[in-house]
Amino acid sequence: MSEEEQQQVERKDDAKLSSEKRKIKRKKRFLQEVEKADKRGVCYLSHIPPKMDHIKLRQLLSQYGDIQRIYLTPENADAQLQRKKAGGFRGQKFSEGWVEFTNKRVAKDMAETLNGEQMGGRKRSPFYYDTWNIKYLSKFKWDDLTEEIAYKSATREQKLALNMSAAKRERDFYLSRVDQSHAQKHIAERLQKKQKVNPEQEEASQVPYNQVMRQYPQTRSLADKPGEKKQLLSKDVLAGVFGLGAS
Numbered sequence: 001m002s003e004e005e006q007q008q009v010e011r012k013d014d015a016k017l018s019s020e021k022r023k024i025k026r027k028k029r030f031l032q033e034v035e036k037a038d039k040r041g042v043c044y045l046s047h048i049p050p051k052m053d054h055i056k057l058r059q060l061l062s063q064y065g066d067i068q069r070i071y072l073t074p075e076n077a078d079a080q081l082q083r084k085k086a087g088g089f090r091g092q093k094f095s096e097g098w099v100e101f102t103n104k105r106v107a108k109d110m111a112e113t114l115n116g117e118q119m120g121g122r123k124r125s126p127f128y129y130d131t132w133n134i135k136y137l138s139k140f141k142w143d144d145l146t147e148e149i150a151y152k153s154a155t156r157e158q159k160l161a162l163n164m165s166a167a168k169r170e171r172d173f174y175l176s177r178v179d180q181s182h183a184q185k186h187i188a189e190r191l192q193k194k195q196k197v198n199p200e201q202e203e204a205s206q207v208p209y210n211q212v213m214r215q216y217p218q219t220r221s222l223a224d225k226p227g228e229k230k231q232l233l234s235k236d237v238l239a240g241v242f243g244l245g246a247s
Helices: 003-039 054-061 077-085 104-114 142-197 199-205 235-242
Strands: 041-045 067-074 094-101 134-137
Touching (some): 041 104, 054 067, 054 094, 067 142, 094 104, 094 142, 104 134
Antiparallel strands (some): 041 094, 041 134, 067 094
16 A cells, blocks of 8 residues: 555544534533533513513513523514504513523522512603513423424414415405406497497397287197087996996
């Protein structure tokens, strides 16, 4: 084996070793992330005050423990429109939220401590008189939340597709009816033009139906014909039918 071939074999071996090392490192990182995720805890907020976003929420809750992620659900568009019409808060409002803490024990203690308590802070703060509605979700992971969000978005898209298909069917039906009305209108216009060309036919068409009398020839019955009589059955035939001849 030449030196060049040996070098190529060594390079291949080094590449295999490096790829295996990378796989081992990735596996270790994944296991570490899983362990960290098992130690994390998620809290649920059922009420988000107006003018509060994820930045302000992080500022309020970070003093109790390390926060990993925050997700706030935007308010429904219809509810937002009604609120704006009523003269309420015109900015973006959130209906509910989830907060992930690094330590589940800290998250649980924080939820038990703050739930039902006044948010406080500065008196000028818009959240001073609001209360915390927070609950620790036992055995709940952030992946469960992402799956739920994906399911809701898929359901929303499916409903939107159904509504769009229903609207399309209604539109097609309406357009077909419009086309039919246009066709009938054109037929009526053509008939009017023909009647103007043939005025005699127009006069005949204007004659009411009750004045048109048609007579058809009909055959007269035997009783109505003079000189003809109906043939009667003889007594012998009647006796044979009813058994009178046996006596």
